Amino acid sequence: MNTAALLFISFAALLLLNVPIALSLGASSLIAMVVTGLPLDMFPMQIYANIGKFTLLAIPFFMLAGNTMEKAGISDKLINLANKFVGHKTGGLAIVGVITSCFFAAISGSGPATVASLGVIIIPAMINAGYSKGMSSALMATAGGIGVIxxxxxxxxxxxxxxxxxxxxxxxxxxxPGLLMGTALVIASLIMAKKMDIEPVPKASAKERWEAFKDAIWGLMMPVIILGGIYGGFFTPTEAAAVSAVYGILVGVFVYRKIKAKDLYDLMVESAIGSAIVMFIVAAAGLFAWFCTTEGISDMASDLLLSVSGSKYMFLFIVNIILLIAGCFLDATSALYIFTPIMLPVATQLGYDPIALGVVMTMNLAIGMITPPVGVNLYVACGVSKISLGQISKAVVPYLIASLIVLFLITYVPDIILWLPNMMGIK
Structure with missing residues (x-):
């Protein structure tokens, strides 16, 4: 049995035995290392090398910032703000759900966190307003994917x-691309809402809108501080994550006063657990990717992909198909570690921008969050609305189609992705 077959068969076998993905990646890599005779002291060295990166320090800080702002009740304030401005329109609550998801995405950086925080408020509100359980849950599950874009x-x-x-x-x-995905979900929601007898809410007055804006301003400032600080040259993305965590704590404790001193310990523990899960996946997936590179598996896969695709457009089509299928079974972090070393060299050789490729890959994996059997956003939404996976899987189809349209648009017109960073001269 050759190395590649051993690695992937052992990985698949572990997955079929319901072993968690991170453990499956790490164990299959270790098995392959033992069989091929690689020195086992490389195992801990590679594990450390994968997680010992300054860049990855941003993950625990962004998690802490998102958890803090969620605890501070910013989700309620964002929903109220969006509702005051568009709640009275046809399909207003659906629009509120998408707009709020876009705002909350700029705070949490996580798809499941966006679904969990907003879904507990918006899904019951939509159901009470006359929307079906399936549509309400499917919309929030899909909109949660904006959290990773x-x-x-x-x-x-x-x-x-x-x-x-x-x-x-x-x-x-x-x-x-994130805003385009939000727009596509709004359009899909409006088409579906017109078929339902939805009672619109009264239009808010200018004073009510101003009050809602003032109430939400501290939460809205979070992405301004993060992005403004990075692009203003005040701090790196990792430092921005730390600043956002401190800002979130200050707002939660002293402005909204929803967070007490005793809550800080729980927030730290919750963020540490979430970060540990991601880092465990990073370590195991990185080991898997390292073994593939060391044994030449990544190069062989890249050469095969290049020979099969033939052109940039066919390559991009194959990339999307592979990642959409992978997203049904793998989380985003694992998939990025496995496929980036294979796809990036081919994309570079074909003249496709690495930044555009990263956005395309991430959007594919965001869509994977709403495709069974490992559609994590679907499970979160099901838990909120108490419906079955079968019900929500059927209801998510229109939103899946809308998301795929945006995916293929940005894939084949990468200037949509690169326009903003190029216009601002960001290197």
């Missing part, structure tokens, strides 16, 4: 660390 995005941090590209630039590159 609009910066700050944890998968963007991971991709930047793997590909060696500017995290600041890929952050900026994710803004337009």
């Amino acid at each position: 609009i910066p700050p995005s944890i998968p963007f941090v991971v991709y930047g660390a793997i590909a060696g590209v500017s995290i600041g630039k890929i952050f900026m590159a994710g803004i337009v």
